[in-house]
Amino acid sequence: MEQSKRRRLEKAGWRVGSSADFLELSGVEEVLVDMKLTLGMRLRKTREQHNLTQNDLAKRMGSSQSRVAKMEAGDPGVSLDLLVQGLLAAGATRREIASALTTRKKAASA
Amino acid sequence: MEQSKRRRLEKAGWRVGSSADFLELSGVEEVLVDMKLTLGMRLRKTREQHNLTQNDLAKRMGSSQSRVAKMEAGDPGVSLDLLVQGLLAAGATRREIASALTTRKKAASA
DNA sequence: TGATAATATGTCAATAATGACATATTAGAC
DNA sequence: GTCTAATATGTCATTATTGACATATTATCA
Helix, strand or coil: CCHHHHHHHHHCCCCCCCCCCCHHHCCHHHHHHHHHHHHHHHHHHHHHHCCCCHHHHHHHHCCCHHHHHHHHHCCCCCCHHHHHHHHHHHCCCHHHHHHHHHCCCCCCCC | CCHHHHHHHHHCCCCCCCCCCCHHHCCHHHHHHHHHHHHHHHHHHHHHHCCCCHHHHHHHHCCCHHHHHHHHHCCCCCCHHHHHHHHHHHCCCHHHHHHHHHCCCCCCCC
8 A cells, every 4th residue: 555545544534454456557568568569550550541651751750761660560669759759740630549549459369 | 742642643543743731740749748748747637546646656667756756747858658657557547548648738828 | 584662670879768866845734 | 933745856877769771571563
């Protein structure tokens, strides 16, 4: 139990022993990775819908073709920032980006 | 007009001259900044709703209180990655994060 | 077949983001 | 007022991300 939560609850008269809350909290890293994969796939889709090559998009962003390829491939060394920049530069709306964030990635099972 | 688009359109029989498309494309950087501010504010809200101090959250994330403060303050040197990690660690759902992304920030006018 | 365009993969020097720390400021209880 | 917890601000060495480049792979067309 965290300091502040304990403090507040105790002040409110609660007896706070051990607790199993925050159960839903696991897997921050995994969610982040999944988000990046999802956004990468969405980037490819958006780019193709707008008939841009990776090189086209790269120039728009002031980046390079190889980096765009890595974004779309879900390369671990690509930041969310870069993905969002890419999506915006490719013509995706803020709403589309948000929507993609919640859309679970289509697993490419072996 | 980009290479690929031109190629496709020409193949389809279009005469592609100059064009003023992609008008909506401006301001990638501004949108990104706005997103970060919005997520920062959402982070504070979420953290408080879960009765966590900045220190609590920092420990959860393996970060430090000062960095959490910077996240919430919209410090320019904070990545989207870190903000999303923070939000997840604070207990926000993926859906909540996406929702916040589209929610225009409440301007704190002087 | 060869030629061309698009994409993928690996590397690396330059840059940006990070956690940690010190310290300042603020807010609330007493 | 003091004391204490929480938050804010500035700095810095370490780490992560970046664009650029070379090169490989994969189409597609003639």
